[in-house]
Each structure stands twice: as structure tokens, then as C-alpha cells.
Amino acid sequence: MKKKGLLAMFERFSSGQFPQFKSLWTEDKETSHEPGLQTTSTAAPEAAMPVILNDNPNGIAVGLDVGSSKVVAVIGRLDTNRQIEVLGIGEALSEGLTRGSVSNLTKTTTAIKEALAAASKTTNLEINQVIANYSGVCNNLDQRGVIIREDMIRDIRAEDIIRLKKEMEGNPYPAGEQIVYLEPQHFIIDDEPDIRDPIGMSGQLFESDFHVITGEVTALSNLHKCVRQAGSGIKTIYPTAIASAEAVVCEEEKEEGIAVIDIGAAVTSIVVYKSGIMRYANTILLGGNSITADIKQFTGLSNKQAELLKKTYGSVLPEYSDPAEIIQYKILNGTKDRFISKVDLALIIQSRMEELIGAAYNDIVQALNGRSLTCGIVFTGGDSALQNLRKLGEQITGLKCHAGTPILHLKTDLFGARFAEKLNNPVYATSIGLLKMGLTKLV
Ligand SMILES: Nc1ncnc2c1ncn2[C@@H]1O[C@H](COP(=O)(O)OP(=O)(O)OP(=O)(O)O)[C@@H](O)[C@H]1O
Numbered sequence: 001m002k003k004k005g006l007l008a009m010f011e012r013f014s015s016g017q018f019p020q021f022k023s024l025w026t027e028d029k030e031t032s033h034e035p036g037l038q039t040t041s042t043a044a045p046e047a048a049m050p051v052i053l054n055d056n057p058n059g060i061a062v063g064l065d066v067g068s069s070k071v072v073a074v075i076g077r078l079d080t081n082r083q084i085e086v087l088g089i090g091e092a093l094s095e096g097l098t099r100g101s102v103s104n105l106t107k108t109t110t111a112i113k114e115a116l117a118a119a120s121k122t123t124n125l126e127i128n129q130v131i132a133n134y135s136g137v138c139n140n141l142d143q144r145g146v147i148i149r150e151d152m153i154r155d156i157r158a159e160d161i162i163r164l165k166k167e168m169e170g171n172p173y174p175a176g177e178q179i180v181y182l183e184p185q186h187f188i189i190d191d192e193p194d195i196r197d198p199i200g201m202s203g204q205l206f207e208s209d210f211h212v213i214t215g216e217v218t219a220l221s222n223l224h225k226c227v228r229q230a231g232s233g234i235k236t237i238y239p240t241a242i243a244s245a246e247a248v249v250c251e252e253e254k255e256e257g258i259a260v261i262d263i264g265a266a267v268t269s270i271v272v273y274k275s276g277i278m279r280y281a282n283t284i285l286l287g288g289n290s291i292t293a294d295i296k297q298f299t300g301l302s303n304k305q306a307e308l309l310k311k312t313y314g315s316v317l318p319e320y321s322d323p324a325e326i327i328q329y330k331i332l333n334g335t336k337d338r339f340i341s342k343v344d345l346a347l348i349i350q351s352r353m354e355e356l357i358g359a360a361y362n363d364i365v366q367a368l369n370g371r372s373l374t375c376g377i378v379f380t381g382g383d384s385a386l387q388n389l390r391k392l393g394e395q396i397t398g399l400k401c402h403a404g405t406p407i408l409h410l411k412t413d414l415f416g417a418r419f420a421e422k423l424n425n426p427v428y429a430t431s432i433g434l435l436k437m438g439l440t441k442l443v
């Protein structure tokens, strides 16, 4: 019988012999002091006056992922080839969100402030504006917007689409809800339907069928408050899964049909694309914390220990675990050794993960309304790192599944030495996607 000492691992962890198990917090503080982080051409010396970053000057933007377990701020710009170049990252532990929304203003503000300060420090840019995410529950609606253009000969420009979008804000929405995001499905110009790209065309009656995502007014207002109190403003908010998709999915996949399932700590965010159009985005109030809680209940471990056990040995498929592999552990203040097999651990995780993927898949099927999802499902978020998730996803949905890492869409040569390894992780999909939206979305 092979024994693995969880306690021994904790000891190595706290003594620094096990660098990969250092907490996000510790890692952030350490890496931000690495001399290598100050060496790119964009990093100004310590004493230099910070450049104030307001409204995307010099094509720089900041993605701010306000998550339930961590807040991440990523600063970046587009290079001459329009590739995203990350200039700095700041992170902080987050303890002020419940069910994807702010439940403690002070804790959330503090976390945002710390993440922004850390990102600011590595780049010497003062952050006044961010692109942030909304992880609350959404409503999905299809609505038509109409404007009449006074000069029908003038080319249709981005401003006309912005005007159309503004018109939509005046529509009635369910009580307590407001638009978080809306995307034109197609345009209609003077009764000519199914126009995908209206820019440059002429016309008087300009219409669009929008897919509208609404969210809770109070949740959005609290998010704005926290960012404001942290010293910044929010330029745009995107639903979490839309941001994550932006980081890991390409336009061709959106055309063929693809869904992203972002499994975070407290929530699972979903988005579905088909024929190049976003069809559905929502949040399920179930995430990796529930898996950790199940492990905690079964083993008697503390939350922190259960989380470490999950991250170190967790798999979602017991049949791929060796029944002979037994993990030895001690509960807090416990004297006796306890044991759990890797198979039993996987059984606990599998049951909750099946519930989670099953719920997400139900939403996806409804959103597709009989249409196919040729490119299958991409998993992002922290719990997507669990072993064999792709296989379990395929068993449940019958679709191709894979893990999404944001590195695919990032420039790796210049900043590679600084950030590539760190960013090659599905937990950064949301923040990188937000950054990408900030840099590339005009309307
Ligand atoms: N290597 C890993 N293996 C398994 N689970 C992991 C791993 N790394 C992180 N997690 C889990 O991922 C979750 C955190 O993921 P993530 O950072 O995406 O959440 P978040 O964005 O802070 O929260 P949310 O999206 O729910 O608001 C936690 O449940 C954590 O236990």
C-alpha cells in the first residue's frame, strides 16, 4: 500500500520546500519583488512619476476579474501586430463575494485596491479605469432595436451601432434588472435582413435583433461602488463567461458552435456561441467551493486542507485512480492518522462535478434549440484543472471537451519570460479576456 502524507506535505508547503503549493497571496508578494519584473522597456524606475491611465491612452487597458476566491488585475496593450502584450498583473485574495456578487463592500474594495496597486506597481501606471466582470445570475432576452438615420447616404459607422445599443437601454426590463451586455445578432437596413456587418453601408431605417443579458441592479451597483472606492472607475462590464471565452476561443469556433464553462470557486459561468453569435450567457450558483466542502465533510479536514487535498490529488474519474494509492492525513488537532483512497476522493469530486456539468449542459442544450455545437465545450476557471475533467465532460455531454488556457491568444515572445508560465492557467481566462475586450472592442 503506497501512503502519501498530507501532513508532511503541509509541513513542506509551509517551510517553502514545495513552491507550487504556495498560496496565491504569498506568490504574488514574492513575484512582485523579483528584480526581473522590473526589466522590460515599459517598466519605469521606482521613483518615476506614475503615468495616469485613463480611458485607454496609448492603447493600454486593464482587465479586472472580481472573483469569489481572488481578484486579478491585468494591464496590457496591443503591439504593432495587434497581439496582446501583458505589462503587469496584480492579485489579491477575495473574501467579499457570495454567490458571485459583492456581499461585503469593505473586503471587496480592499481586495480590488490591492490587486490594482500590485498591477500598478509592476508597470508604474496609475489605473483609473478598468474592464470588469459580472458573475451574478443573468436573464437572456431577444429584443429588436430601431433608429432612424437623418442622413441616409452617410456610411453607417460604429456610432450608429452605439446609438442602437443606447436605444435598448430605454426598454422595460424585469424589476430590479438592467442590461449587463447586449450583442447584435444581425442587422436590418431599410427592411434588408440578415446583415452581419453594416459598417460602411447606407440606409435610413437601421435595426438590429439583439441578444440582451440583464443582471441584478444592486449587484452591478455594488461592483461599481467597490471599484470606485478602490480608486478606479469601470469602463465596461462583461458577464464572466463572455470574458473567459474571449481569452480561449477563436472566431471560427464561435462560427461552428462552441460553449465555455468557467468553473470558479463559487459560481459556474456559461456562454454559448453558434453561427458567430452569442446565444446565451448565465451563471449557475455552484462552483469548486462545493467540491471542497464535500471533501471537508467526508474527511473532517479544515477548508484549507480540503482545498489542498483537492488540488493535489483530485480527479473527477475514480476509474483512472489507482485503488492502491492511499492518502494519509491528520485533521486539525487530531492525533490519529486518517486515510482516504484516491478512488474515494475521486468519487466525492465526481458526484458534485456531475451535478455541475449536468446543470451547465442543460442550459447549453436549451440555448442551442436543436442546433449543433461542432467545437464542443471548453472548460476554464480554477476547478477545470481537476484531473480527467475533459473525459468526464465528454461522458456527460457526448461533445468534444477541452481545457482552455489564455496563453493561446497572447503574445509570448516579448513578455514570455515574465508572464507566460503564470498566465498559462485557466484561472486567468476571465482577466485576460476582459483585457482583450478592453483593447479590441470598439462598440
Ligand atoms: N489545480 C487545481 N485543481 C483543482 N482545483 C483548483 C486548482 N486550482 C484552483 N482550484 C479551484 O478553483 C477555484 C477557484 O477558481 P477561480 O480562481 O477560477 O475562481 P474565482 O474566479 O475566484 O471565483 P468565481 O468565478 O466563482 O467568482 C477554487 O475552488 C479552487 O479550489
Ligand SMILES: [Mg+2]
Binding pocket: 067, 068, 240, 262, 264, 265, 381, 430
Ligand atoms: Mg471566476
